[in-house]
Amino acid sequence: MLKINNLHAxxxxxxxxxxxxxxxxxxEVHAIMGPNGSGKSTLASxxxxxxxxxxxxxxxLLDNEDIEELAAEERAHKGVFLSFQYPVEIPGVSxxxxxxxxxxxxxxxKGLEDMPANxxxxxxxxxxxxxxxxxxxxxxxxxxxxxxxxxxRNEIFQMAxxxxxxxxxxxxxxxxxxxxxxxxANGVNKLKSKDNAVIVITHYQRLLDYIVPDFVHVLHNGKxxxxxxxxxxxxxxxxxxxxxxxxxxx
Amino acid sequence: xxKYTEDDLREELKxxxxxxxxxxxxxxETFPVGLNEDIVRAISKKKDEPEWMTEWRLEAFKVWKDMxxxxxxxxxxxxxxxxxxxxxxxxxxxxxxxxxxDVDPDLLAMYKKLGISVDEQKKMNNIAMDIVVDxxxxxxxxxxxxxxxxxxxxxxxxxxxxxxxxxxxxxxxIVPTKDNFYAALNSAVFSDGSFxxxxxxxxxxxxxxxxxxxxxxxxxxxxxxxVIADEGSYVSYLEGCTAPSRDENQLHAAVVELIAxxxxxxxxxxxxxxxxxxxxxxxxxxxxxxxxxLCEKNAKISWTQVETGSAVTWKYPSCILKGDNSVxxxxxxxxxxxxxxxxxxxxxxxxxxxxxxxxxxKGISAGKSQNSYRGLVQINSRADNARNFSQCDSxxxxxxxxxxxxxxxxxxxxxxxxxxxxxxxKIGEDQIFYCNQRGIDTEKxxxxxxxxxxxxxxxxxxMEFAVEAQKLLEISLEGSVG
Numbered sequence: 001m002l003k004i005n006n007l008h009a010x011x012x013x014x015x016x017x018x019x020x021x022x023x024x025x026x027x028e029v030h031a032i033m034g035p036n037g038s039g040k041s042t043l044a045s046x047x048x049x050x051x052x053x054x055x056x057x058x059x060x061l062l063d064n065e066d067i068e069e070l071a072a073e074e075r076a077h078k079g080v081f082l083s084f085q086y087p088v089e090i091p092g093v094s095x096x097x098x099x100x101x102x103x104x105x106x107x108x109x110k111g112l113e114d115m116p117a118n119x120x121x122x123x124x125x126x127x128x129x130x131x132x133x134x135x136x137x138x139x140x141x142x143x144x145x146x147x148x149x150x151x152x153r154n155e156i157f158q159m160a161x162x163x164x165x166x167x168x169x170x171x172x173x174x175x176x177x178x179x180x181x182x183x184x185a186n187g188v189n190k191l192k193s194k195d196n197a198v199i200v201i202t203h204y205q206r207l208l209d210y211i212v213p214d215f216v217h218v219l220h221n222g223k224x225x226x227x228x229x230x231x232x233x234x235x236x237x238x239x240x241x242x243x244x245x246x247x248x249x250x
Numbered sequence: 251x252x253k254y255t256e257d258d259l260r261e262e263l264k265x266x267x268x269x270x271x272x273x274x275x276x277x278x279e280t281f282p283v284g285l286n287e288d289i290v291r292a293i294s295k296k297k298d299e300p301e302w303m304t305e306w307r308l309e310a311f312k313v314w315k316d317m318x319x320x321x322x323x324x325x326x327x328x329x330x331x332x333x334x335x336x337x338x339x340x341x342x343x344x345x346x347x348x349x350x351x352d353v354d355p356d357l358l359a360m361y362k363k364l365g366i367s368v369d370e371q372k373k374m375n376n377i378a379m380d381i382v383v384d385x386x387x388x389x390x391x392x393x394x395x396x397x398x399x400x401x402x403x404x405x406x407x408x409x410x411x412x413x414x415x416x417x418x419x420x421x422x423x424i425v426p427t428k429d430n431f432y433a434a435l436n437s438a439v440f441s442d443g444s445f446x447x448x449x450x451x452x453x454x455x456x457x458x459x460x461x462x463x464x465x466x467x468x469x470x471x472x473x474x475x476x477v478i479a480d481e482g483s484y485v486s487y488l489e490g491c492t493a494p495s496r497d498e499n500q501l502h503a504a505v506v507e508l509i510a511x512x513x514x515x516x517x518x519x520x521x522x523x524x525x526x527x528x529x530x531x532x533x534x535x536x537x538x539x540x541x542x543x544l545c546e547k548n549a550k551i552s553w554t555q556v557e558t559g560s561a562v563t564w565k566y567p568s569c570i571l572k573g574d575n576s577v578x579x580x581x582x583x584x585x586x587x588x589x590x591x592x593x594x595x596x597x598x599x600x601x602x603x604x605x606x607x608x609x610x611x612k613g614i615s616a617g618k619s620q621n622s623y624r625g626l627v628q629i630n631s632r633a634d635n636a637r638n639f640s641q642c643d644s645x646x647x648x649x650x651x652x653x654x655x656x657x658x659x660x661x662x663x664x665x666x667x668x669x670x671x672x673x674x675x676k677i678g679e680d681q682i683f684y685c686n687q688r689g690i691d692t693e694k695x696x697x698x699x700x701x702x703x704x705x706x707x708x709x710x711x712x713m714e715f716a717v718e719a720q721k722l723l724e725i726s727l728e729g730s731v732g
Binding site: 048049050051080090092097103106162 | 687
């Protein structure tokens with residue numbers, strides 16, 4: 001589904017990603033771990049198409065199509081979803097209205113009519129029940145005054161509504177207490193299928209107790225320096241990142 | 251990256267024209283340019299007005315001659331030459347006695363272009379329409395239906411003929427001829443406008459609407475609107491405006507007077523989309539308007555305005571809360587883009603006891619524009635327990651525009667409660683990227699954010715107007731993020 005070849009990217013002429021190679025197949029969950037500043041969030045933003053980042057070398061293929069030239073919204077239309085580490089507030093725009101716009105814009109891009117209102121309501125009801133979201137929450141302004149847990153749960157709700165092919169969860173566990181973490185992780189697990197894929201970006205192992213990865217990759221200095229199965233995450237939890245750095249430098 | 255960037259978009263939009271900028275070639279009768287007593291008399295004569303009206307105009311003209319234009323507003327523009335404007339222009343084909351079927355087909359085609367098919371409006375929206383092109387009112391629909399309830403809704407020129415006692419009793423009582431430079435000018439030369447009277451206890455069953463349009467070059471538009479809601483009555487009144495794109499500036503100096511007698515309520519909504527000038531700041535309408543309402547006991551007046559047009563706006567729809575327990579409201583969205591300048595706000599004058607006022611002002615500035623809120627809250631010494639709440643929010647797009655807030659508060663009664671809140675924010679790249687990532691392109695994202703910002707005010711508009719206003723906001727701000 002996703003194939004990243006020798007990806008180099010920089011922001012303001014500062015190289016951050018230095019040759020990433022990664023392949024993610026449908027039905028798989030990949031975890032990307034690494035110390036602060038290793039380029040994890042940059043990788044997420046580059047895949048999603050944030051403009052400030054310039055790809056200087058390599059390419060990103062989604063279903064064998066190079067998406068490098070596509071604008072962020074076009075990538076979204078093709079099924080790329082990013083759960084933000086810091087979701088932004090949009091005052092006066094309700095969660096429902098925001099989702100309605102997002103879904104209809106995506107449909108428009110595919111040459112489809114707007115989703116009929118009753119279908120939209122049904123979808124909202126279905127997904128909010130799936131994620132145990134109080135529907136009062138959906139009429140609140142997007143992320144305005146939301147707690148950390150509410151923001152992250154809202155991200156996963158949006159993921160459920162948009163049904164992406166590839167979901168990238170950027171530090172979804174940061175700022176969550178254990179209960180919120182469990183709810184968010186359960187949501188992701190419910191949405192997982194053989195047709196979609198999830199990339200979990202995290203600093204800590206604890207989220208991976210709930211969302212169990214098929215592969216774990218360690219990012220260091222803009223490169224994947226080590227890959228393995230879920231046991232790699234446990235090893236990192238026990239030993240920290242220093243031994244990896246030493247291994248790389250050796 | 252060969253991506254379609256915001257810069258490309260901005261370029262593309264520069265060449266995009268003002269949607270309502272067409273000019274309709276209708277045969278018009280236009281007076282020679284310039285203003286003197288003879289012109290004032292001629293306008294009055296043209297309208298076959300009674301002598302008291304002619305005298306009233308001449309009195310206003312005398313006052314105007316000795317007045318100077320106000321200069322305190324936060325706007326810069328070349329002053330209009332009042333001797334180079336034609337003060338009367340009328341489509342020739344109009345005859346007030348004819349029905350809609352007799353209206354010049356070109357004129358009807360123009361309404362269609364404006365998106366206001368009169369027939370459709372009549373049937374679907376349950377709106378009674380009066381349309382003022384250049385200086386005269388060309389069609390008032392639904393007159394009969396309204397007449398059954400005793401509601402009078404007609405061009406003010408006709409009202410002067412048919413209901414002189416009402417016009418004479420109220421005209422100039424809320425905005426006196428001497429009130430200000432533009433009000434005096436309007437009083438002298440107004441050529442038409444709308445008149446509305448709702449009898450005691452009647453709830454007007456439909457929205458009343460006036461559509462104003464300046465068509466002819468080199469003309470000014472000076473319409474006068476008078477709305478009287480008798481005791482215990484209710485009316486919702488809408489007003490829309492457009493003008494052709496022209497290189498020179500056109501002058502629009504209107505006066506609106508509202509009278510809400512005991513227990514009456516008037517909702518007055520405006521969607522103003524006069525030509526704002528082009529991207530270089532050339533042309534556009536000067537919109538110098540005086541709007542004021544008077545509330546008697548337990549009465550309520552709400553002004554709602556969505557201002558996206560005009561090169562220069564100078565406008566302060568106000569409420570005089572004379573009666574005890576009366577309520578004044580002002581909800582405003584003012585958008586400025588390119589080189590537009592707006593100085594707009596309200597005055598809430600609390601005279602009666604337990605009077606309440608609410609001001610919600612949303613200013614959105616883009617391009618190189620300047621957007622000012624100016625508002626006065628005045629609590630008179632006898633206005634016990636008066637309350638005001640004001641909220642002024644500004645949204646900035648780009649780094650070259652300005653937002654300003656000038657609140658004036660004068661409280662002469664110790665029991666007054668006055669609250670003022672103000673915020674300024676900027677549309678952030680993070681917000682845009684967040685929307686993009688959800689599949690919403692940048693244009694749509696801006697529209698969404700702006701609509702969210704303006705929601706409290708948009709919600710106050712009647713349904714069909716709210717949709718139009720939302721579209722207008724989108725059009726006005728296209729390509730303006732930077």
